[in-house]
Amino acid sequence: xxxxxxxxxxxxxVKYTKRDLIFKLFELIYIPESxxxxxxxxxxxxxxxxxxxxxxxxxxxxxxxxxxxxLRLVLETRRLPIRSVDFPEAYxxxxxxxxNYVVLTENGGALALVNYYDEYKEVKVMRALEVLIELYKRGxxxxxxxxxxxxxxxxxxxxxxxxxxxxxxx
Amino acid sequence: xxEWIERFEEARELRRKYADWNFIKSQPxxxxxxxxxxxxxxxxxxxxxxxxxxxxxxxxxxxKARIPSI
Numbered sequence: 739x740x741x742x743x744x745x746x747x748x749x750x751x752v753k754y755t756k757r758d759l760i761f762k763l764f765e766l767i768y769i770p771e772s773x774x775x776x777x778x779x780x781x782x783x784x785x786x787x788x789x790x791x792x793x794x795x796x797x798x799x800x801x802x803x804x805x806x807x808x809l810r811l812v813l814e815t816r817r818l819p820i821r822s823v824d825f826p827e828a829y830x831x832x833x834x835x836x837x838n839y840v841v842l843t844e845n846g847g848a849l850a851l852v853n854y855y856d857e858y859k860e861v862k863v864m865r866a867l868e869v870l871i872e873l874y875k876r877g878x879x880x881x882x883x884x885x886x887x888x889x890x891x892x893x894x895x896x897x898x899x900x901x902x903x904x905x906x907x908x
Numbered sequence: 909x910x911e912w913i914e915r916f917e918e919a920r921e922l923r924r925k926y927a928d929w930n931f932i933k934s935q936p937x938x939x940x941x942x943x944x945x946x947x948x949x950x951x952x953x954x955x956x957x958x959x960x961x962x963x964x965x966x967x968x969x970x971x972k973a974r975i976p977s978i
Contacts, residue, residue, distance in 0.1 A: 745963040746952055750977060776956070776963035820912045824953040826963075844977060846919065846950055850912045896926070896976035898918055 741864075742768040742798060742834055743842040744827045745776045750844060750893040751866055752782045756885075760869060761794050762878050768798040768839065772826045798833060807832045815851060823847040834861045842869070844895070867897050871905055883907055916950070919978040923947045928974040935973075942966065943973050950978065 741764040743751075748769070751757055760767070769786065774797055777783060789795030808828035815822035823831070827848040834841035841848065841863045852861045864872070870889060874882040886907055890896055902908040924947055932943045942959035946952065946966075956966035970977065 746977070749964045749967045778962050778964045779968070782964060818909075820909065821916055821949065821951070824951065826953060845952075846912075846916060846978075850915075853912070854909065894971045894974075894976060896922060896978050898915070898922070898978055900915065900918065 739764050739840055740766045740768070740837070741840040741842050742770065742830050742837075743773065744770075744830045744845060744848070745773045746827070746844040747842040747866065748773065748777070749779075749782060750895045751842075751869075752779075752785050753893040754866075754889055755892060756879075757785065759873050759878050762876065763869065763872055764840070766793070767795050767842070768833070769795060770798045770826065770829055770833070771800050772829060776826070800829070804829065804832045804836060811851065815847060818854075820850055821847040823851055831858060831861055831863075834863070840864055866893075866895060867901055867905070919950055920948060922978055923950065923975050926974055926976050928972075931973050939969065943969065943975065946970060947975055952977070 751760065777786065786795060808825055811823055811828040812825055827843055827845040830841050830843060831848050831851060833839060835858055841861060843863060844865050849863055852858045852863050866889060870879065870885055871882065873879045879885045886897065899908060927947055932940055935943065939959050942955045945958055946955035952963050952966060956963045959966050959969065
């Protein structure tokens with residue numbers, strides 16, 4: 739599988755001590771240029787540099803047709819009563835659809851978009867919670883409840899009770 | 909749609925609940941407004957723009973303010 743990540747996923751995931759496990763699921767993770775420009779910390783830059791060096795990560799260029807479609811989504815979602823998407827995550831969702839890549843995001847707007855827009859329903863979106871569960875299913879994580887707690891502690895990312903219940907974690 | 913409205917409301921309540929309001933109130937106006945905006949919306953991209961930071965820089969500020977990302 740190939741994935742494309744937005745900033746919200748990347749900057750949390752990089753704080754996780756077992757962050758390299760993600761490459762057990764994805765042979766390649768693309769980082770759009772717009773996401774790359776949001777990164778400043780040494781830890782994140784080093785992880786990306788290592789990923790680029792090992793061909794586990796690559797920078798995804800900004801392509802004008804995809805950019806235009808992402809801008810359309812930004813406008814469209816502003817007409818709805820729930821959270822809209824902004825350009826960086828909209829671009830990831832568009833790339834995910836066109837290239838059939840998994841979209842890695844923690845952005846609620848992006849997640850909602852693929853749930854209520856018929857033309858984007860086929861796009862597979864994963865948050866850290868789904869990535870951790872998939873790693874557990876494949877045997878790379880031994881104990882899922884503890885791992886989810888560790889992830890939350892290390893990244894200061896809280897999973898909602900609704901989502902934890904959905905996966906039988908509470 | 910109803911479910912998504914509830915999800916966003918639930919996330920907002922958690923951000924409000926865990927935020928370190930003393931820290932937030934002690935920040936310069938621009939950062940305070942950006943942190944408030946983030947608590948209300950969970951929108952990292954625009955919050956970082958309000959703060960005049962990159963998203964990763966703002967994320968570090970969010971952690972200092974004890975606001976969970978959800």
